[in-house]
Amino acid sequence: MAGRASAPAAKGFALPQVPKILVYIVGFIPAVWLFYAGIMDQLGADPMRYLEQALGLWALRFLIATLAITPLRQLLGINLLRYRRAIGLLAFYYAALHLITYLVLDQGLDMAAIVADIIKRPYITIGMATFVILVPLAVTSNNAAIRRMGGQAWAKLHKLVYAAAVGAVLHYILVVKSWPPEPLVYATIVAVLLGYRLVRSLVKKPSPRRRPA
């Protein structure tokens, strides 16, 4: 979601373009399957927990996918920019489903328990903050918002996705016991994707910002 709103023409090899709606359709397959399997009691001994965790994990995966689009273009010349909005919105939708699962199925809308969780449990606090960060990004993920805000302000706002990615992996690490490999693998991927941007911004500092011709 971060970065410039418009992109220079793709260099390197051109990928066949597919309709964006296909990204949404494919992107929602895991959610549909998870809910179906959950209703059919196919998610193991602890189906609520499985659903909750899987939805959160998919949100993180889509978040990582949006962050991978810029390096893919800059390093490999693979331009997937036209799908970034769809992928970013999928991250938001999965985060929302993850949150709804927590509120409704996990906590049974017990508001006292939920509020206590948000205040007392850092991983819930961070998870909730991460979702709150994603809301303005999702709301402004349309052409009208870009026109209204202006490209630069819009791009600036969407840099918040970096904070969301950090929040998401912290939330994941804090919810597990000990240091199992999976959250550390996701944290490493996010660190590499954000580190790449930091290094590039430091290296590029002396020269003025490139603009599309």
Next chain:
Amino acid sequence: MLIRRPSDILPSEITPREVYLNRRQWMTGAAGLAFAAALPGGLEAAPLQAAKSPFSTDEKLTSREDVTSYNNFYEFGTGKDDPAAKAKSLKTSPWTVKVDGMVGKPAEFAIEDLIKSSALEERIYRMRCVEGWSMVIPWVGFPLADLVKRVEPLGSAKYVAFETAYRPEEMPGMDSIFPVLEWPYVEGLRLDEAMNPLTLLAVGLYGETLPNQNGAPIRLVVPWKYGFKGIKSITRISFVDKQPPTSWNKQAPSEYGFYANVNPTVDHPRWSQATERRIGEGGLFVKRRPTLMFNGYAEQVASLYTGMDLRKLY
């Protein structure tokens, strides 16, 4: 006789001697390593005869399927389904349990002798995991106190330390590149906790010998403590005079104490312990139930902790 052989095993199902000898040769070779993983590691599930116990709860049992497929046994991986998928590689026969330390009669018990010489009981216990879920499991086993009496602890013995088998070649989770826990897994109890009649050495569940993923061939069950106290696949029990180290306490001392008594009023630093989800109850729409003090066993064990600050000694 305590171990019965099922009469309905067809002769054709019994592996001929030359075939299993051949398998052993296979396993000694490098090519046999992958093959060995596909073989049952130890004894096939055998029925156990056990007396009923007044300590059993009459709550609805968690299904055998759930009890044997949703496990924390990090020696086989951190996923809940890892133990069921990978614990077959653990060879549980032959198996000995060494009992040593401050005892008058140190001993090494072959597991089959230990089972034969013990009065087995069925104990249907609640099991509350520190992660916030619970099960009701029909264990088969004998009171730890029975074993303690047999080895005659010295007056100086104050604690009992337990150790899980250390077999990286049979436990694929142990060589994970990220150190999840320090191996071997160790646990401990105060001697009076070990002597409490509720404390069980389980050798079976649902009327049969333990599946590997549940800690075959012998494991500890302390129903008023969080599940991680129930050390699995025990190879050594030592009587000591100082509080022994325990695995989760070493990993995160601020999160997991030595006592680890189920206590809804003392939260885990990162999550609440006030409620729990009963596995198999309601599926996707499971309703949380309040967690009970000492997991509902306060009547039997609360007196062990009188005068102790359970907030500090969690």
